[in-house]
Amino acid sequence: MKKLIDCFDYMKRYHSDILDALSIMLELFLLKKQEPSIITDLIDKAHKRQPIKQIFKELLSQKSNIQVNLNVNILKILKVINTTDVTPETIESFLNIISQKKTTNKLYYYSTPKEVNHLLCLLLELKEDESLYNPCYGIGSIFLSIASIMSSKNIKLFGEELDLRFSAIAKLIAKLSDIDEANLIVNDILKRTAFKKDGEIIKFDKVICNPPLYAHMGIEQLKEDERFSKIGILVKNYPELVFLTHALSHLKTRGVFIVRNQTLLKQGLESKLREKLLKEKMIEAVIELPKNIFPHQGYDFSILVISYNNNLVKHIDASSFYVKDGKYNKLVDIDKIVSMFSSNANSEFSKVTELSKLYVDDLRASHHVHTTKLTKQTLLLKDLDLEIFRGQRVHDIVDSTHKIKYFDLGIADFAQFGFSDKFSNEKESSEIAKILKYSLRPYDLLLSLRGVMPKVTILSPNLEETLAIANAGIIILRFQNKEDALALYCYLFSKKGYVALSHIYENSAENIVSANDLLNLVLPKNFHNYASKMQDIEELKEEYLRLDAKVLKLKEEL
Template sequence: MFKLQELENLKQNLTIEEVLELLYTLVVLKKLSAIPHTRINLFNEKSIRFEDLKSQLKEVKNIYDVTEILDGLEKIENVKDDLFIELFNISQNVEIPSIYEAFEYREGLHTSVVSKQIVELSIKLLDEENESPIYVPFKDGLKVSELTTRKVCCEYDDSKKSFVASLLRLWDNKKIDFRLTDSLEKPKFSQENSLEKFDSVIAFPPLSLMKQFDTMGDKFNRFKIHKNVKRLDVAHFEHVISQTKNKAVILMPVGFTFRSGIEEEFRKYLIENNILETMIQLPPNMYSATSIETTLFIINKNKNNKNIQFINLKDEKFLTKIGRKTVLKDINEIVKIYLEKKVESHSRIISYEVIKNNNFNFSIDRYITKNESIPSSFKWIKLENVSIIRKSQTLKDVDDGENVVELSPSDFSFAGYTISGKKIKKININEKQFETYKLKPYDILVSAKGVVGKIGIVGENINYLLASQAIQVIRLEKDNDIKSEAICLYMYLKSDIGQKALMKIVQGTAMPQISTKELKNFNIPKLSVLEKSNVINTFNKEIEKYDEIAKLQNDILKIHANYLK
């Protein structure tokens, strides 16, 4: 099998894209020449040049649709005879990769590429018995055509894809209706002021693309939510919905599932209009050239209930290794879970009310958690009902200020109270801002940015303390026995149960964080007097154990310092 990388050594003054176009045009014509009466005699010649190839294409224009191929070749300049002869010989005598593989190789040199497994899964999630065309806007329509016998109607603003589509129609009789356009700016599957509707849509839009896009002049009235923002995820999604008659599968970045602002408003729109059927969290590294995490949204405009299915494919059940690469083990099993709406450790059916109570946050960890072990006897209250929650702010240093310690999560004591830290700032303690943000005894500290989930509790007899911007501060409001309540909250947040619950409200992957809004809605257990007493005893025992560990560590340091004695 010929290796496409070898073309890098042959291309001379041409680009790799141009070399691929020349080679695969020759390959396709070679196949057609075997058909009787095709009038393709190029391969009967002893000597051949690039101009001969173009002349041959012009001769058969009335027989085959080669206009895009000819237009593409006309743009290639300075093709040297020795290079062309080399490519001609390869097309004649060497087994080479398919057209799909070749142009995916070309694309992979410049950008991240949707894996073939994502494409296959997306196709199978549509109604398999439906033989109607699949609409694929934005990109990757040709990749969809590789894995289906259905007609593919695709839009792309890359003329090179029009070239490849023409090759595929000639080579494999693929049913591809390719429209050269930007799907957002000027969709071409339309008539006057109305868009064509498709039973089946698959979309892999460019993820988190930042670009100015004016929706005001849209004659198709596609955009209900997207207004005057540069991130185009919502606009891409709304375009897909506008051309969907029945079902659509759309790939989105995982951040789309939990980001606030316009994305939260759009998630609410999906739920309240009851068109979101299923969310499938994909494992990382399903793209080449990037480890970005993605999610498949399945839109169904003919749902018969208001529930949403969540499937977590990050579960090891679905994954296997091929060399160093992680891949999906069994796509058919995933499709079966989707169709049968199975409820298992990796799959849940969630009601409208639950999602609404979660502020329309679709983060998979809110709804699917491994080894859930929350006691059924617990009664729950919202944290905002018993506390003030505030994200700390940075205060400016001043030359004549007082020494103030700014705590970071690394300063939190492993057990017991946190009373000091390493960073000293000069702060005007008479300013109102300092009074607002200074820490008080029994404040609970939650690391909420970067390294999330570390927990601290501020001790008594402290000097001036502030928290860094990476920390959310929880101050209990109860009039009596704040100390006991604070210890119980601290121990809950540190516990395995509390940590799992906190991880459910973490947002972001590159920079994880916990927002003030999420903490306000966070549920904590309401304990009985006996339960509180047990927790406080555990708190004191933990301090005792930690003191023992600290003493042992100190003894070890002494041994190291006196190894000759």
């Protein structure tokens, strides 16, 4: 494998686009698989000092539009390919290394770790002659997992992908996976679905999907689309839900979908989609995956298994099923996960719940598997009546005649302790509707979005007439009950509360605190008693300000 990786790295140096280097490697794998004698003949000619560059160029140009750089040492490349066992397993390992481990290649957005692919395929339980649909197949790494797992490759493969270059690579990988029937379309599913017959959307036996989270979701045109209008799930910040809704329109029996955990919480999953999945008994299982198994993704993920007529929902907490693998984690014990999925028995890491007893505001496996009578009695921040949202960037149209003045509130405006009531950065903007929508209110609790050392403040009750907007580096907690806001601020002011909050920040991905982690902050049993301490804090603040003024005056007199 090392020689193969070194060969790929060597090819990269001679091609400006990494996809060109990958395409050439895959074309040579396919050539070795289908016509190995051609490679040996070229090697023989090279050893006899006969020219092979033009033959090599014409050979590849017949198979692909990629133009190979003839400055490469062709003999060196051919020797590596000739000694490579081009089985799906070998190619899968090669692709996994260059896309998931060597992240500088920046191919991780378009593929999935092979261990996750294996799990997805096993959960699908693909059978002979079944049709499989993937609405975003990327470079097709999942096809190699199908070939590695299934004894027969006699399935009908269908898929859609936005990028023509990725599609060309995926088609090569499908051939290398011995999948004979592959209908891989280049299409933008946000505009239309490519698979319709006589005006009806085609259904497929199985669906598999790891959606691109970086995708730009221009969703306005989808509101009247037959795939989305009945469900009403149109959230540009949650691409996986758009792909999931699209895929449901094609689903015949079972689908597996990778989703961020935040979409399984009350704050993330749109109510209409949640209602559809539960009302129609479509959630078969939720499998929580380990942290940090997808390169450069700061989220936590789960696998959502969708099928029909499920009166029971299986939850599997596989978050601890990993080993450290360089900078990232690697999923392990796949057979154990599949065994728990196939069983209706409860275990240390799994639980089967009747649909009527499901805790619908938190569908994560970790919540259902590890919830006991004791933990149900534990008060979490999310149990309070609150709203959580981020600050906003406000822009201005220079030549606009209608503007409004407001304060742009940043962390520098946070009082050291006690109520914040003085802001320094006054601006004006024409985005009047946005300013009014996100304007801050008395008793709003503000927290820094980034950093290891959290910063917290609470807004003064005297700010009723002040128009202020928190900037994008701030998280706002807004409570229906001001006593809850006061209690939380005083708890976080305490040493115990500050340590608990700091722990959340220290473990946040990419130093950006997660709203979900904040909402799962465990509060003490006497939480509401903390509100009474606000008066003490304010009195201490007044004393501190008086002493600070005296110190400043003394400095000026000296």
